[in-house]
Amino acid sequence: xxxxxxxxxxxxxxxxxxxxxxxxxxxxxxxxxxxxxxxxxxxxxxxxxxxxxxxxxxxxxxxxxxxxxxxxxxxxxxxxxxxxxxxxxxxxxxxxxxxxxxxxxxxxxxxxxxxxxxxxxxxxxxxxxxxxxxxxxxxxxxx
Numbered sequence: 001x002x003x004x005x006x007x008x009x010x011x012x013x014x015x016x017x018x019x020x021x022x023x024x025x026x027x028x029x030x031x032x033x034x035x036x037x038x039x040x041x042x043x044x045x046x047x048x049x050x051x052x053x054x055x056x057x058x059x060x061x062x063x064x065x066x067x068x069x070x071x072x073x074x075x076x077x078x079x080x081x082x083x084x085x086x087x088x089x090x091x092x093x094x095x096x097x098x099x100x101x102x103x104x105x106x107x108x109x110x111x112x113x114x115x116x117x118x119x120x121x122x123x124x125x126x127x128x129x130x131x132x133x134x135x136x137x138x139x140x141x142x143x
Contacts, residue, residue: 048096049096049117049120050120052092052093052096052098053117053120053121053124055089057079057081057085057086057089058089058092058093059121059124060078060079061075061079061086061089061090061093062093062098062112062117062118062121063118063121064078064079065099065110065111065112065118066112066118068111069102069109069110069111070109070110070111071107071108071109071110072086072087072090072108072110075090075110090110093117094110097113098112098113098116098117099111099112099113100112100113
C-alpha cells in the first residue's frame with residue numbers, strides 16, 4: 001500500500017453533525033498541544049464552521065447575540081429579516097451548536113453557545129477592513 005493509502009486509513013472518521021469542535025477537542029485532549037498542519041483532522045471541521053458563517057444574515061445574528069440573549073422576533077427586527085427566515089437560520093446555528101436556547105413561558109430566547117463564533121466573525125470583519133484598505137478600527141481598540 002502506498003503512503004497516501006496509509007494516510008487515508010489512519011485519518012479520523014468524519015464527525016457527525018452532533019459532534020462540535022469543542023466536543024472533539026475534549027475527546028482528543030492529549031493531542032491539543034501539537035502544532036496544526038494542513039492535513040490536520042480539524043481542517044475539514046473548520047471548513048464546515050466557515051460554511052455555517054458564510055451567510056450575511058447569520059453573521060449579523062452572531063453579532064447581535066454577542067452581548068445578550070434575544071427572542072426570534074427581537075433578532076428579526078435587528079437583522080431586518082422575517083421571523084420565519086431568522087428561525088430557519090437559528091435552526092442551522094443550533095444544529096451546529098453555535099447557539100443555544102432558553103425557554104420562558106411560550107417564548108424562546110437564543111444566545112451564543114460560546115464565544116468562538118463571535119471571535120471568528122470579529123476577525124473576519126477585521127480582515128475585511130484590511131481587504132478594502134479601510135481605516136483599521138481594530139488597531140485603535142487595542143486588538
